[in-house]
Amino acid sequence: MVEDNEREYGRSVNKNVLLKIVILGDGGVGKSCLMSRFISNHFDDHNFHTIGVEFMNKTTEVNGTQYTLQIWDTAGQERFKSLRTPFYRGTDICILAYAVDDRSSFQNIKMWLNEFLHYAGVKNGIEKFPFIVVGNKSDVSSKDREVTYDQLRQWCEDNKIGTYIETSAKTANNVVEAFSMAVQRWADLEQKAEKELRMLHHPDTVTLQGGNTMSGLRATCCSRFSNV
Numbered sequence: 001m002v003e004d005n006e007r008e009y010g011r012s013v014n015k016n017v018l019l020k021i022v023i024l025g026d027g028g029v030g031k032s033c034l035m036s037r038f039i040s041n042h043f044d045d046h047n048f049h050t051i052g053v054e055f056m057n058k059t060t061e062v063n064g065t066q067y068t069l070q071i072w073d074t075a076g077q078e079r080f081k082s083l084r085t086p087f088y089r090g091t092d093i094c095i096l097a098y099a100v101d102d103r104s105s106f107q108n109i110k111m112w113l114n115e116f117l118h119y120a121g122v123k124n125g126i127e128k129f130p131f132i133v134v135g136n137k138s139d140v141s142s143k144d145r146e147v148t149y150d151q152l153r154q155w156c157e158d159n160k161i162g163t164y165i166e167t168s169a170k171t172a173n174n175v176v177e178a179f180s181m182a183v184q185r186w187a188d189l190e191q192k193a194e195k196e197l198r199m200l201h202h203p204d205t206v207t208l209q210g211g212n213t214m215s216g217l218r219a220t221c222c223s224r225f226s227n228v
């Protein structure tokens with residue numbers, strides 16, 4: 001378990017970036033199974049409901065950076081709402097999960113999104129927070145499927161969420177990919193926010209290829225020379 005004094009979410013701790021991830025969605029969509037598939041590559045065909053929240057850590061590498069992912073599996077059932085919402089604050093990434101064989105769990109994604117926005121205190125808007133929508137149980141037969149991939153894509157477009165994927169905790173299909181995509185989305189947004197902050201404090205600074213910066217004066221000077 002990570003101690004409170006080590007908990008610097010979204011920051012580098014011993015060359016590791018610690019990220020708090022919460023998985024939200026209706027009861028039974030497979031949140032616990034997604035977590036155990038990702039953490040220990042294990043699938044248990046149990047049917048126990050999560051009570052409150054549980055979390056587990058996993059260290060992983062995405063695009064050359066080491067991350068410690070602290071993954072919080074929350075209880076999907078309405079009666080556990082007051083046990084899970086206190087844990088939303090300080091979240092770096094939110095996974096909104098539904099099951100492709102359960103249309104109502106897909107329709108409820110909006111409710112989960114709103115619950116998270118409210119209790120996590122996300123103020124910058126949906127586009128600036130790393131959400132990923134995950135359609136789990138992609139292994140089910142086509143006759144049992146109630147939500148298509150196109151419906152997922154359309155919903156995400158309509159709600160300005162750029163990252164989405166279908167997974168199967170049962171077969172392991174796309175599970176690692178879903179977490180990697182989520183972390184990559186976090187890294188992209190972080191980089192964008194840093195750039196905006198730099199521009200705000202040093203509006204005369206331009207970013208060069210490779211991430212180096214130079215002052216506007218020198219940049220102007222160089223561009224003048226390059227025009228010669």
Ligand SMILES: Nc1nc2c(ncn2[C@@H]2O[C@H](COP(=O)(O)OP(=O)(O)OP(=O)(O)O)[C@@H](O)[C@H]2O)c(=O)[nH]1
Nearest residue numbers: 027028029030031032033045050076137168169170
């Ligand atoms: N076919 C299939 N079944 C799955 C998959 N993932 C989970 N399940 C099954 O779905 C049921 C519910 O899974 P859980 O992981 O407990 O669901 P949950 O979202 O954590 O549920 P709550 O704890 O109540 O919020 C279990 O019987 C799992 O075996 C999957 O990818 N494919």
